[in-house]
Amino acid sequence: MYRIKDILIFAAAMASLMLQSPAMAEDESSALDRIRERGVLEVAVYNNFPPFSYRDEKGRIVGIDADIARALAKSLGVSAAIRVVGADESMEDDLRNNVWKGHYLGGGVADVMLHVPYDAAFAEENDRVQFVAPYYREQVVVAVEKGVGTNLDPLDYFSREKVGVELDTLTDFYLLSAYNGKIRNQVVHFSNIGQAVAALKKGEIAAVAGPRSEIEFALGEHADNYAVGPIQMPGLRTSGWDLGAAVKQGNSVLAEAVEQAMTQLRKQSSVSKIFAQYRSTYQLPSRIRLVRVESNGRISQRD
Incomplete structure (x- = not known):
């Protein structure tokens, strides 16, 4: 009523x-x-x-x-x-x-x-x-040398190799906490993706993880030397956003x-x-x- x-x-x-x-x-x-x-x-x-x-x-x-x-x-x-x-x-x-x-x-x-x-x-x-x-x-991806390929197990690969990320981003927060923190010491921080990719090209790190568009652009004319593909991110609701x-x-x-x-x-x-x-x-x-x-x-x- x-x-x-x-x-x-x-x-x-x-x-x-x-x-x-x-x-x-x-x-x-x-x-x-x-x-x-x-x-x-x-x-x-x-x-x-x-x-x-x-x-x-x-x-x-x-x-x-x-x-x-x-x-x-x-x-x-x-x-x-x-x-x-x-x-x-x-x-x-x-x-x-x-x-x-x-x-x-x-x-x-x-x-x-x-x-x-x-x-x-x-x-x-x-x-x-x-x-x-x-x-x-946009999508979170990983870039590695072409011979490595992107179909890798992040826990296994990043337990042995350094991965570059942009500081204070989704990828950064995820990799620091993923797998109970087992790979956090392998995460190398950069101010931006461009700097991370530059380190990858110099061989200072083995991979870069972050937004596809930024990584591909930073790779530039050297893109053919690297494989770029989705990264496995178990426990994360989504690795992409519109x-x-x-x-x-x-x-x-x-x-x-x-x-x-x-x-x-x-x-x-x-x-x-x-x-x-x-x-x-x-x-x-x-x-x-x-x-x-x-x-x-x-x-x-x-x-």
Whole structure:
């Protein structure tokens, strides 16, 4: 049985919703309208993060994410303004600083941010952001000399050989704790994957473990000398994750436009060609789906 108080609260809420709906719809469309009026889509990408976003020898912002940003902007009929951002302590901080609120030091937010997790559970925990347009599935792999091959037993191989990882990453945490810590003394830390691969090339370590895209790019012209493949990670729920784009919650028209543009870029093989330019194997996201965080915090999906 409904109480009178409950009915009154519900009626007031519905009245408020009806009064606000036109304004909300106007707000949702205004973000895309403003982008088209100024002729620029501002896209946030990470700083010094090869092969996704970094500066070349001429100081230009290049990389997979930078090129995808430009392709998205072109699809929307505007030019791209690349906002290079630093990583904060967590992805939640990055989304706050660059998508829905802005950094406390100022500078505003971007229209779109790339290289964000595309995951329903993560989306539910971050309901100020809409997650759309998955474009890649990253995967943890191991690189070793070609004669060794990647079909190896990590416990056996890494008990004898040194493996390089980037400090404070999923791979680092896993290898330090895996197999009851039996291989932790064989783990060598580096500031980034590029440094780890450089040590591999010099023969200072026997393997590098980490994201496929970063390892393949760092191997460069020497890639044929190495085998790169998935690493066995027993006990870990997943050794891969989907990446997509993020826009501010409420900008649903912009979110839909970005989703459609990315879908077309995938279908036209534009995304896979961009990855190939940076010597990285392209992998489709595990599921091509639209994930939105609605105003009530729920996730809506469609394949």
